[in-house]
Amino acid sequence: MRQITMSTKTKNSGVKLEFNKGWGYQPAPESTDHIRLEKKYGHFINGEFVAPSSGKYFTTYSPSNEQVLAEVAKGDAKDIDKAVKAARAAYNKVWKKMAPSERGKYLFRIARMIQERARELAVIESMDGGKPIRESRDVDVPLVAAHFFYYAGWADKLEYAYPNRKPESLGVAGQIIPWNFPLLMAAWKIAPALACGNTVVLKPAETTPLTALKLAEIIRDSGLPPGVVNIVNGYGDAGAALVNHPDVDKIAFTGSTNIGKYIQKATAGTGKKLTLELGGKAANIVFDDAPLDQAVEGIINGIFFNQGHVCCAGSRLFVQEGVAEKLIRKLKDRMETLIVGDPLDKNTDIGAINSKEQLDKINSYLKIGSEEGAEMWQSSCAVPSKGYFCRPTIFLHASQSHRIVQEEIFGPVLAIQTFRTIEEVIEKANNTPYGLSAGVWTDKGSRIFNLTSKMRAGVVWANTYNKFDPTSPFGGYKESGFGREGGIHGLSAYLKIS
Amino acid sequence: MSRIEILKTYKLYIGGQFPRTESGRYYPLTDKKKNVIANICLSSRKDFRNAVVAARGAFSGWSGRNAYNRSQILYRIAEMMETRSSQFVEELMVQGATKANAEKEVKLATDRMVYYAGWCDKYSAVYSSVNPVQSSHFNFSVPEATGVVAVVAPQDSSLVGLVSVVAPVIAGGNTCVVLAATKFPLCSITFGEVLATSDLPGGVVNILTGTTKEVLSHMATHMDVNALVYCANDKSEIKSAQEGCVDNVKRFFHWNKNWNNAASQDPYMIIDLQETKTTWHPIENIGIGGTKY
Numbered sequence: 001m002r003q004i005t006m007s008t009k010t011k012n013s014g015v016k017l018e019f020n021k022g023w024g025y026q027p028a029p030e031s032t033d034h035i036r037l038e039k040k041y042g043h044f045i046n047g048e049f050v051a052p053s054s055g056k057y058f059t060t061y062s063p064s065n066e067q068v069l070a071e072v073a074k075g076d077a078k079d080i081d082k083a084v085k086a087a088r089a090a091y092n093k094v095w096k097k098m099a100p101s102e103r104g105k106y107l108f109r110i111a112r113m114i115q116e117r118a119r120e121l122a123v124i125e126s127m128d129g130g131k132p133i134r135e136s137r138d139v140d141v142p143l144v145a146a147h148f149f150y151y152a153g154w155a156d157k158l159e160y161a162y163p164n165r166k167p168e169s170l171g172v173a174g175q176i177i178p179w180n181f182p183l184l185m186a187a188w189k190i191a192p193a194l195a196c197g198n199t200v201v202l203k204p205a206e207t208t209p210l211t212a213l214k215l216a217e218i219i220r221d222s223g224l225p226p227g228v229v230n231i232v233n234g235y236g237d238a239g240a241a242l243v244n245h246p247d248v249d250k251i252a253f254t255g256s257t258n259i260g261k262y263i264q265k266a267t268a269g270t271g272k273k274l275t276l277e278l279g280g281k282a283a284n285i286v287f288d289d290a291p292l293d294q295a296v297e298g299i300i301n302g303i304f305f306n307q308g309h310v311c312c313a314g315s316r317l318f319v320q321e322g323v324a325e326k327l328i329r330k331l332k333d334r335m336e337t338l339i340v341g342d343p344l345d346k347n348t349d350i351g352a353i354n355s356k357e358q359l360d361k362i363n364s365y366l367k368i369g370s371e372e373g374a375e376m377w378q379s380s381c382a383v384p385s386k387g388y389f390c391r392p393t394i395f396l397h398a399s400q401s402h403r404i405v406q407e408e409i410f411g412p413v414l415a416i417q418t419f420r421t422i423e424e425v426i427e428k429a430n431n432t433p434y435g436l437s438a439g440v441w442t443d444k445g446s447r448i449f450n451l452t453s454k455m456r457a458g459v460v461w462a463n464t465y466n467k468f469d470p471t472s473p474f475g476g477y478k479e480s481g482f483g484r485e486g487g488i489h490g491l492s493a494y495l496k497i498s
Numbered sequence: 499m500s501r502i503e504i505l506k507t508y509k510l511y512i513g514g515q516f517p518r519t520e521s522g523r524y525y526p527l528t529d530k531k532k533n534v535i536a537n538i539c540l541s542s543r544k545d546f547r548n549a550v551v552a553a554r555g556a557f558s559g560w561s562g563r564n565a566y567n568r569s570q571i572l573y574r575i576a577e578m579m580e581t582r583s584s585q586f587v588e589e590l591m592v593q594g595a596t597k598a599n600a601e602k603e604v605k606l607a608t609d610r611m612v613y614y615a616g617w618c619d620k621y622s623a624v625y626s627s628v629n630p631v632q633s634s635h636f637n638f639s640v641p642e643a644t645g646v647v648a649v650v651a652p653q654d655s656s657l658v659g660l661v662s663v664v665a666p667v668i669a670g671g672n673t674c675v676v677l678a679a680t681k682f683p684l685c686s687i688t689f690g691e692v693l694a695t696s697d698l699p700g701g702v703v704n705i706l707t708g709t710t711k712e713v714l715s716h717m718a719t720h721m722d723v724n725a726l727v728y729c730a731n732d733k734s735e736i737k738s739a740q741e742g743c744v745d746n747v748k749r750f751f752h753w754n755k756n757w758n759n760a761a762s763q764d765p766y767m768i769i770d771l772q773e774t775k776t777t778w779h780p781i782e783n784i785g786i787g788g789t790k791y
Contacts (some may be wrong), residue, residue, distance in 0.1 A: 146632070163624065164764070165766070257747070260747065261744045261745075261747065264740075264743065264744045264747065265740075265741050265744045267740075268737050268738075268740030268741040268743075268744070269733065269734075269736055269737025269738075269740055269741070276747065278747065433746065448779065452775075452777045453642075455775075457775070458773060458774065458775055458776065459775075459776050459777075459778075460775060460776070460777045460778070461777075461778045462777060462778065462779045463779060463780055464635065464778055464779065464780050467631070467633060467635060467778050469629065469631035469632055469633065469637065471629040471630055471631055471637075472629045472631055472637050472639070472776055472778070473627075473629070473639050473774050473776050474776070475774070477644075477773050478724070478746070478747065479746055479747045480747075481747060482747065482749050484774050487627060487629050487639060487776075488627050489627070489639060489774050497766065498766075
């Protein structure tokens with residue numbers, strides 16, 4: 001351990017706090033001995049785990065140490081068909097006929113069992129996906145349980161959400177989810193679909209299949225009628241088979257804008273109901289009257305939460321000129337305190353990048369950003385030699401035309417621009433094909449309302465960032481998709497209200 | 499000698515003005531006896547694109563109007579429709595309607611505009627929510643206009659169909675470019691004249707005449723159009739339009755109702771063309787125990 005030296009004299013500002021140099025952290029790993037993982041997992045179809053029709057399995061690795069975690073059934077069109085048939089039968093024979101209050105009780109039961117197994121779920125989420133245990137334990141898993149609990153209560157109250165209408169379920173919902181919040185996205189998809197009386201076939205992402213399979217165990221143990229929830233793992237071809245299956249009534253997708261467009265095209269003319277939650281390139285705007293220390297925390301949380309694998313990440317920072325120098329200095333100081341490393345360590349702030357493929361993509365953007373003329377700065381932290389890691393990174397002097405400003409990187413990379421006037425920053429912030437989220441930092445109430453109403457984005461955080469709640473609708477404008485998840489507005493995705 | 503009647507040249511309505519189609523083309527509208535009633539502008543891709551520029555230019559002003567003001571302007575449109583009712587009736591009859599049906603349709607269309615005028619300052623209260631989040635934040639969701647909307651008007655109706663689909667679009671603060679019914683275009687341009695004298699800012703509603711065959715694909719693929727409302731009934735057109743919508747993740751709606759039915763009006767059509775915006779702000783925790791009074 002180094003000696004504690006909490007501060008040093010600097011040339012400009014007198015005393016500079018250097019927390020990272022002062023305090024060393026002993027490793028504080030979350031134990032994994034209570035985790036039960038099978039060597040091999042099948043698909044969850046019609047209430048039981050079954051082998052894939054092709055007999056093929058794929059391996060899921062821990063991105064933090066590249067160790068094998070399990071073999072998982074690799075789904076194809078045959079498996080999807082089997083799952084859709086199970087979902088259709090369950091819809092017709094059981095779920096559609098069940099009293100809504102009873103549907104709700106199953107969801108309440110699932111919510112409770114998630115809470116009971118919360119620690120296990122959090123640890124597996126961090127092992128399989130690479131996110132810090134602090135986040136999977138304190139954010140993801142509690143929100144998962146809360147989401148089931150919230151929608152459970154809606155099941156027998158749907159008429160109250162639609163004045164003058166009698167809402168009806170759609171049928172079988174096909175749901176495809178990404179790897180950044182594997183279990184949370186499963187909850188966002190399954191809970192409202194079931195509450196609204198639909199049955200589902202869920203296709204998790206191929207790099208993060210495990211927590212959905214644990215959820216399948218919970219669903220099985222809850223006594224939910226077989227076939228109401230089916231989970232088929234696999235790659236893009238399994239997802240495509242689900243999207244194109246003629247007996248699916250609804251597709252819900254969260255993922256990249258490119259795949260979203262493919263799905264929108266594939267469902268054209270089929271009458272399938274579609275909701276899309278796609279990419280983003282959110283502006284996080286700091287005015288010169290903002291509480292700077294809080295803004296710095298918000299910027300950090302905005303871009304480095306979950307390694308920046310967040311569709312609503314605040315990946316474009318706009319700082320008003322008068323405070324730019326000061327804010328960027330504070331931001332760099334704060335970044336120096338971030339701990340990058342073992343996702344299972346309770347002190348870790350930034351875990352592992354989800355896959356090698358994603359790390360390569362992020363690194364390619366670091367190169368592009370530098371080549372385009374922006375000035376790259378990274379914290380000087382150590383990173384583990386094994387596994388996929390990326391230092392928290394900012395680009396100074398970025399401009400609107402830079403690719404790091406235009407394109408979603410989906411990593412811990414922040415592009416910083418400055419602005420002078422409100423008009424200017426509104427134009428710059430909205431000048432993107434995306435419209436998922438935005439952040440505004442100012443002490444002035446009237447300016448908050450001006451800015452939040454001018455942002456063309458579905459979720460706007462004022463003096464905060466990256467907050468989520470089951471009661472709060474989430475979803476985008478423009479090419480960030482359509483439809484909402486969460487809250488009363490999230491019900492429409494799974495109901496016929498005509 | 500009887501007086502020679504002055505015939506009207508039917509033009510387009512774009513950006514508050516009445517230009518002819520830039521293409522210089524027309525199609526003849528004939529009555530049952532094959533007499534030419536009017537030469538109707540056959541709109542081109544360029545006309546559509548010009549209209550989108552006008553609609554985009556009008557968007558921030560119109561969506562930024564306060565709801566009471568929008569409500570009054572929609573009501574003003576209804577007032578102007580009422581004063582033009584005999585002209586609408588005549589045009590409907592020229593296009594084949596009986597007098598009784600024509601009069602009924604004009605009354606229904608006018609009343610429908612009044613119905614949506616009343617919704618302008620009410621739908622956001624009905625469809626907003628304050629969301630009781632767990633954390634110490636104030637969180638609320640409100641509807642906001644989607645943006646520029648392309649509309650293929652119902653093709654079997656000259657007036658009531660057009661009014662039934664334009665009214666909910668603009669009541670919600672969107673601007674639009676509408677393709678009128680190809681075979682029944684007369685009332686659409688007269689409706690444009692109503693709009694032009696109704697305090698509605700130019701560009702909020704733009705009206706084209708022509709064919710879906712020529713215009714629909716451009717409506718679907720235009721990158722500065724946020725939503726497409728299709729009110730005709732051709733399955734292959736629906737499919738190709740939905741495929742075109744992919745380029746900018748355009749919202750697509752197929753509205754298919756009997757617009758002559760008095761019940762074919764509801765706020766859910768307004769809501770189709772609204773985005774939901776959710777705003778968060780922290781709540782200070784000092785004095786969290788509350789007050790005793």
